[in-house]
Amino acid sequence: MSEIKELRAYFEDIIRLNYIQAVLGWDQEVNMQNYKSLEGRSKQVSLIEKLIHKKVTSEKVGKLIKKAEKLSNLNEIESAMLREIKREYDLATKLPEELVTEIAEMSILAAKDWREARSKKDFSIFQKMLEKSVDLQKEKARRLDTHPDMYSTLIDLYEPGATYNWIANVFNPIKPKLIDFVKKLNSSSNKPDDSILRKHYDPNKQFELSFEIIKNLNYDLGYGRQDRSTHPFTSSLASMDTRITTRTTENYLNECIFGTIHECGHALYEMGIKKELHDTILCEGTSMGIHESQSRMWENFVGRSKEFWRYWYPTFQKYFPEILKDYPIEEFYRAINIVQPSFIRVNADEVTYGLHVILRFEIEKDLIEDKIQVNELPELWNSKFEELLGIIPPDDALGVLQDIHWSMGAIGYFPTYFLGNLYGAQIYNDALKKYPSLPEDYKNGEFSNLLNYLREKVHQHGKIYRAHELIQKITGEKLNPKYFEEYIEKKFLPIYGF
Amino acid sequence: MSEIKELRAYFEDIIRLNYIQAVLGWDQEVNMQNYKSLEGRSKQVSLIEKLIHKKVTSEKVGKLIKKAEKLSNLNEIESAMLREIKREYDLATKLPEELVTEIAEMSILAAKDWREARSKKDFSIFQKMLEKSVDLQKEKARRLDTHPDMYSTLIDLYEPGATYNWIANVFNPIKPKLIDFVKKLNSSSNKPDDSILRKHYDPNKQFELSFEIIKNLNYDLGYGRQDRSTHPFTSSLASMDTRITTRTTENYLNECIFGTIHECGHALYEMGIKKELHDTILCEGTSMGIHESQSRMWENFVGRSKEFWRYWYPTFQKYFPEILKDYPIEEFYRAINIVQPSFIRVNADEVTYGLHVILRFEIEKDLIEDKIQVNELPELWNSKFEELLGIIPPDDALGVLQDIHWSMGAIGYFPTYFLGNLYGAQIYNDALKKYPSLPEDYKNGEFSNLLNYLREKVHQHGKIYRAHELIQKITGEKLNPKYFEEYIEKKFLPIYGF
Numbered sequence: 001m002s003e004i005k006e007l008r009a010y011f012e013d014i015i016r017l018n019y020i021q022a023v024l025g026w027d028q029e030v031n032m033q034n035y036k037s038l039e040g041r042s043k044q045v046s047l048i049e050k051l052i053h054k055k056v057t058s059e060k061v062g063k064l065i066k067k068a069e070k071l072s073n074l075n076e077i078e079s080a081m082l083r084e085i086k087r088e089y090d091l092a093t094k095l096p097e098e099l100v101t102e103i104a105e106m107s108i109l110a111a112k113d114w115r116e117a118r119s120k121k122d123f124s125i126f127q128k129m130l131e132k133s134v135d136l137q138k139e140k141a142r143r144l145d146t147h148p149d150m151y152s153t154l155i156d157l158y159e160p161g162a163t164y165n166w167i168a169n170v171f172n173p174i175k176p177k178l179i180d181f182v183k184k185l186n187s188s189s190n191k192p193d194d195s196i197l198r199k200h201y202d203p204n205k206q207f208e209l210s211f212e213i214i215k216n217l218n219y220d221l222g223y224g225r226q227d228r229s230t231h232p233f234t235s236s237l238a239s240m241d242t243r244i245t246t247r248t249t250e251n252y253l254n255e256c257i258f259g260t261i262h263e264c265g266h267a268l269y270e271m272g273i274k275k276e277l278h279d280t281i282l283c284e285g286t287s288m289g290i291h292e293s294q295s296r297m298w299e300n301f302v303g304r305s306k307e308f309w310r311y312w313y314p315t316f317q318k319y320f321p322e323i324l325k326d327y328p329i330e331e332f333y334r335a336i337n338i339v340q341p342s343f344i345r346v347n348a349d350e351v352t353y354g355l356h357v358i359l360r361f362e363i364e365k366d367l368i369e370d371k372i373q374v375n376e377l378p379e380l381w382n383s384k385f386e387e388l389l390g391i392i393p394p395d396d397a398l399g400v401l402q403d404i405h406w407s408m409g410a411i412g413y414f415p416t417y418f419l420g421n422l423y424g425a426q427i428y429n430d431a432l433k434k435y436p437s438l439p440e441d442y443k444n445g446e447f448s449n450l451l452n453y454l455r456e457k458v459h460q461h462g463k464i465y466r467a468h469e470l471i472q473k474i475t476g477e478k479l480n481p482k483y484f485e486e487y488i489e490k491k492f493l494p495i496y497g498f
Numbered sequence: 499m500s501e502i503k504e505l506r507a508y509f510e511d512i513i514r515l516n517y518i519q520a521v522l523g524w525d526q527e528v529n530m531q532n533y534k535s536l537e538g539r540s541k542q543v544s545l546i547e548k549l550i551h552k553k554v555t556s557e558k559v560g561k562l563i564k565k566a567e568k569l570s571n572l573n574e575i576e577s578a579m580l581r582e583i584k585r586e587y588d589l590a591t592k593l594p595e596e597l598v599t600e601i602a603e604m605s606i607l608a609a610k611d612w613r614e615a616r617s618k619k620d621f622s623i624f625q626k627m628l629e630k631s632v633d634l635q636k637e638k639a640r641r642l643d644t645h646p647d648m649y650s651t652l653i654d655l656y657e658p659g660a661t662y663n664w665i666a667n668v669f670n671p672i673k674p675k676l677i678d679f680v681k682k683l684n685s686s687s688n689k690p691d692d693s694i695l696r697k698h699y700d701p702n703k704q705f706e707l708s709f710e711i712i713k714n715l716n717y718d719l720g721y722g723r724q725d726r727s728t729h730p731f732t733s734s735l736a737s738m739d740t741r742i743t744t745r746t747t748e749n750y751l752n753e754c755i756f757g758t759i760h761e762c763g764h765a766l767y768e769m770g771i772k773k774e775l776h777d778t779i780l781c782e783g784t785s786m787g788i789h790e791s792q793s794r795m796w797e798n799f800v801g802r803s804k805e806f807w808r809y810w811y812p813t814f815q816k817y818f819p820e821i822l823k824d825y826p827i828e829e830f831y832r833a834i835n836i837v838q839p840s841f842i843r844v845n846a847d848e849v850t851y852g853l854h855v856i857l858r859f860e861i862e863k864d865l866i867e868d869k870i871q872v873n874e875l876p877e878l879w880n881s882k883f884e885e886l887l888g889i890i891p892p893d894d895a896l897g898v899l900q901d902i903h904w905s906m907g908a909i910g911y912f913p914t915y916f917l918g919n920l921y922g923a924q925i926y927n928d929a930l931k932k933y934p935s936l937p938e939d940y941k942n943g944e945f946s947n948l949l950n951y952l953r954e955k956v957h958q959h960g961k962i963y964r965a966h967e968l969i970q971k972i973t974g975e976k977l978n979p980k981y982f983e984e985y986i987e988k989k990f991l992p993i994y995g996f
Contacts, residue, residue: 016545019538020518027521032739036720040517040736043777047514051549222534238538241530279541 003068004078007085010061011281017052021045022237028108029229030245033115042108049104056092065089077282080464084281087160094143103136107408114407115230121397123378130406131374134367137411141368151368154412158288159419161466164365167415170422171358174481178354179388181488185339185351190497192334199323203248203256209319210246210260213312217298217447219244219264220271231404232259232346234266234295239278242270254336254347258299265298266291268451272459282463288413290467292420293427294458300350301428301487302450306333307442337495341389343398350421351488355388357418360403364411423471425484427458430475501566502576505583506778508559513777515550519543520735526606527727528743531613540606547602554590563587575774578962582779585658592641601634605906612905613728619895621876628904629872632865635909639866649866652910656786657917659964662863665913668920669856672979676852677886679986683837683849688995690832697821701746701754707817708744708758711810715796715945717742717762718769729902730757730844732764732793737776740768752834752845756797763796764789766949770957780961786911788965790918791925792956798848799926799985800948804831805940835993839887841896848919849986853886855916858901862909921969923982925956928973 001009024045032038055061065086068074074082092100110129117126141150152163159167185191211226219226229245236242244263248256269285277283285291302308309329317324324332339349345356363380366372372380381400386392393399405413431453432438441449457474471479499507522543530536553559563584566572572580590598608627615624639648642655650661683689709724717724727743734740742761746754767783775781783789800806807827815822822830837847843854861878864870870878879898884890891897903911929951930936939947955972969977 013545016542020522020542020546023525023542024518024521027525027735031723035739037736037738040738040777044514044518044521044736047511048518225529237525238535238542240535241533241538279538 002071003064004071004074004082007061007064007068008081008280010055010064011085012279014052014055015279015281015283017048017055019236019238021048021052022235024048026235026237026243029231029233030227033230038108038112042105045108046101046105050097050101053092053095053097053100056088061085061089062093077276077464080282081280084463088281091144091146091157094145095140096143099136099139099143103140103409106132106136110407110409111404114401114404118397118401121395121401123396123401126401126407127374130377133406133409134374134411137409138368140409149369151365151412154368155415156412158410158413159416159467160287161468162287162289162415162419167361167419170479170481171354171361171415171418174354174485175358175388177485178351181492182339182341182351182355182389184498185492185496188496188498192338192495193331194335194338196323196327196332196335197253198251199253200250201253201320201323203250205319206248206253206256207246209316210256212315213257214244214260214264216445217261217264217268218451219267223271224267226260232263234263234270236270236284239273239283240271242267252347258303258336259346261303262295262299265295268298268454269294269459272451272455273462274460277462277464284463286461286463286465286470287467288416289419289423290458290470292417293422293424294420294454296420297424297428297454301424302442302447304336304350305439305442307439309333309336310443311445334495337492339492339496341391343385343391343393344402345417351492352389354418354421357414359384359388360414361418364414368411419479422479422481422484423467425487426471426475426480427454429483429487430457500569501562502569502572502580505559505562505566506579508553508562509583509779510777512550512553513779513781515546515553517734517736519546519550520733522546524733524735524741527729527731528725531728536606536610540603543606544599544603548595548599551590551593551595551598554586559583559587560591575780575962578780579778582961586779589642589644589655592643593638594641597634597637597641601638601907604630604634608905608907609902612899612902616895616899619893619899621894621899624899624905625872628875631904631907632872632909635907636866638907647867649863649910652866653913654910656908656911657914657965658785659966660785660787660913660917665859665917668977668979669852669859669913669916672852672983673856673886675983676849679990680837680839680849680853680887682996683990683994686994686996690836690993691829692833692836694821694825694830694833695751696749697751698748699751699818699821701748703817704746704751704754705744707814708754710813711755712742712758712762714943715759715762715766716949717765721769722765724758730761732761732768734768734782737771737781738769740765750845756801756834757844759801760793760797763793766796766952767792767957770949770953771960772958775960775962782961784959784961784963784968785965786914787917787921788956788968790915791921792918792952794918795922795926795952799922800940800945802834802848803937803940805937807831807834808941809943832993835990837990837994839889841883841889841891842900843915849990850887852916852919855912857882857886858912859916862912866909917977920977920979920982921965923985924969924973924975924978925952927981927985928955 024041028038028041032041065082068082106129110133113126113129117123137154138150141153144153146156147153147163149164152165155162155164155167207228214226215221223240223242225243227243227245228247230247232245232247234242234244244260244267246256246260246263269291273283309332313329313332337349339351341352342348345353348356359381363372363377363384367374378396378400382392385399431450435449435453438450441447458470461470465473468478522539526536526539530539563580566580604627608631611624611627615621635652636648639651642651644654645651645661647662650663653660653662653665705726712724713719721738721740723741725741725743726745728745730743730745732740732742742758742765744754744758744761767789771781807830811827811830835847837849839850840846843851846854857879861870861875861882865872876894876898880890883897929948933947933951936948939945956968959968963971966976
């Protein structure tokens with residue numbers, strides 16, 4: 001057996017341990033929210049982390065990699081596999097087992113404090129754990145040391161190949177444009193009114209309806225489920241078991257509906273990876289940015305389009321006749337596309353969303369480089385928020401405490417969300433160029449043509465191509481934010497009567 | 499560190515892997531019933547099984563055991579720990595890794611076939627997998643070889659210390675008594691009528707009500723959940739995370755209510771094990787028989803008592819007024835205590851239940867000793883069923899296909915169910931002797947005195963004492979079926995007007 005085949009076989013157990021980790025995580029988020037017994041779970045998670053670390057860093061892997069690198073006849077998949085295995089090995093061997101297990105255990109206990117702090121709107125409850133979490137991430141970055149600056153080292157974990165500078169060069173020019181565009185739209189005398197979305201919608205009906213939508217979007221329930229959790233997420237518990245969660249809010253229709261479509265977009269990506277890659281290191285989205293391009297494409301470019309609602313609005317009217325029966329679809333469409341500064345990132349509209357991300361990106365950079373301390377975060381958050389969005393969160397639950405990421409040690413993750421928007425716009429532009437009638441499909445409740453395009457261009461490849469290769473391969477050029485800029489102008493100016 | 503402390507520390511990871519296995523199993527039963535993707539899960543389960551097997555059989559363990567056996571100053575807990583670790587080690591070292599993982603993987607795939615066969619009432623769908631499953635168990639018994647006869651070797655896995663002969667000596671005398679007693683009761687001119695239990699009871703209300711009951715029985719929802727599954731079960735996913743499941747049947751109230759109380763009884767046992775034993779090999783019920791004594795004590799001695807219903811019936815009347823408002827409690831009490839031959843073991847009454855078990859016990863013995871073949875099972879089942887219960891199942895779903903156990907390779911498990919009844923009666927008799935006012939408690943919805951008795955006498959000890967030691971310690975004598983015989987006579991003769 002050639003070394004690459006041996007590596008592939010050896011990594012099967014590692015992939016499975018990763019899936020087992022996903023089962024533990026899924027269960028924790030979906031079933032253990034009110035538990036007093038997270039301690040046992042955190043020990044299980046850190047044990048699996050330890051076993052993975054041991055397996056990845058074994059001498060055998062190092063030797064096989066060296067030999068495999070000398071093989072001259074690797075095909076595209078094998079080369080990518082070797083690249084990813086080497087990456088895992090290089091990263092893991094730089095981290096001592098104790099650090100890996102400490103981070104794993106801590107992330108569960110910190111999430112508990114975070115939850116309590118958020119529900120009590122009291123940052124001080126979370127501060128100590130967050131300090132520990134940030135320290136552990138700095139320690140991790142110092143040891144990994146893959147880039148001259150520590151923040152890039154962490155970013156690279158989620159967006160392989162990306163650096164702080166590269167992202168800053170993308171974000172910086174677009175930042176003032178977004179701020180101005182939000183102002184311009186809000187200067188209109190004909191702004192949408194979204195109060196219709198804030199009526200009382202029965203949560204069970206919302207859930208039911210969201211379930212109908214994912215079926216319509218070709219989410220395969222034979223290989224997945226939809227459940228509820230505090231923070232919606234998508235997780236693959238096996239190559240063919242990709243589950244999503246959503247949350248329902250009584251007085252806000254958006255959370256469940258668009259949250260569901262968003263997670264469904266993630267799930268369709270994972271479900272579309274070709275069989276050949278199953279149970280290998282390549283059976284994953286290639287980067288968080290590309291992953292987010294898929295979720296946000298379905299959520300926004302499809303789910304917030306006029307055509308989508310041409311098909312779905314009558315059903316919504318049937319589910320909620322008291323609220324929607326006499327409400328015109330045009331106004332509903334404008335309501336779901338309102339653009340205005342708001343506090344919560346996950347509920348933000350397509351235009352202000354990027355500003356929420358840029359805020360976190362800039363804060364994380366300073367936090368990792370010790371320019372600011374954890375205890376300064378709430379104030380800093382609020383002042384930056386005012387600078388970017390013109391409003392100040394009334395409490396920390398609506399401010400610095402809103403996201404789970406930092407508690408889990410996921411620093412460097414946030415920028416991928418906005419990268420996702422940009423990748424998504426560029427890919428969707430290509431899809432429309434090739435299949436201009438896609439929006440017509442939506443009017444008929446037909447979403448498989450877009451899915452087929454994405455399967456062919458993005459999903460099936462899993463991790464074979466890095467993000468920058470993939471975007472070049474699909475669109476013939478590098479990441480180019482102009483497609484996103486054009487998209488929002490073309491979409492929102494008419495909505496605001498310009 | 500002494501060798502016993504070293505063993506204890508070493509086994510922590512093994513205990514955790516067992517809990518992780520429980521998470522995988524719980525999720526499979528609760529969440530993956532309609533899944534096409536069990537294959538990935540079966541690979542995960544067999545991987546964990548492999549890791550456990552490797553860890554248990556490591557040379558280090560063997561050496562530590564030898565040294566620990568020479569220690570003279572072990573306390574009671576340490577001695578029990580050493581006994582159980584040695585048992586695990588001795589068993590595991592006799593089984594090759596391939597057999598262990600094959601059984602683990604197969605049990606999941608066989609359960610899938612079993613499910614299909616049962617729903618289609620077609621034994622042939624399951625036959626091949628069952629043959630394989632039985633063969634693997636025979637192979638396992640041959641290799642373990644702890645008893646002169648193979649069936650005892652398998653029984654001992656679930657009921658340590660028990661053998662076929664010992665159990666047969668308990669079951670054989672009671673078998674004709676049960677058959678006669680059922681006949682006698684059914685010769686009465688004043689038999690209960692259970693049609694009231696077979697009205698339409700809204701499944702969601704049943705579930706809600708069962709939830710109220712477990713809270714009342716002191717099941718701690720901070721460390722557990724109740725969900726639905728095809729086959730109700732209890733599982734500990736950590737030392738402090740014991741979950742139960744139930745099922746609801748629209749036209750049969752018993753399944754959900756008594757099923758829930760049954761599983762709650764199992765859970766209270768696991769939840770009551772003292773902290774000192776958490777995360778050790780002793781943090782489990784000591785045998786399946788003792789476990790079943792707890793579940794069936796709560797289900798029957800408590801849950802089917804007059805006094806329990808004095809407290810709960812008014813609530814049931816409020817939940818289901820159209821059915822129960824004018825129905826007298828005395829008749830309801832008689833209905834839930836009807837004794838009559840029926841097809842499904844888990845729904846059987848307290849008297850016929852033992853016969854269902856004895857049937858399986860006798861069949862398993864012959865199956866393991868090659869006196870009968872798998873393809874003969876349906877016919878044999880039916881003819882034995884007629885012999886013991888006087889009726890013949892109309893199809894295999896109501897006959898040989900009703901239980902999941904054989905598909906999971908659990909041969910030797912069934913006899914522990916009836917042993918549980920007998921142990922339960924003997925322990926409950928002791929409880930009543932010491933606290934004669936227990937039934938009075940129930941009338942007031944007060945169940946903590948019984949629980950405290952059980953915590954002290956049974957639960958806290960986990961696996962410290964073997965079943966035969968425990969029953970001696972609690973009641974001052976060996977297992978004695980007379981308590982069960984006396985209990986059913988005293989309870990059922992009046993119900994049937996004798």
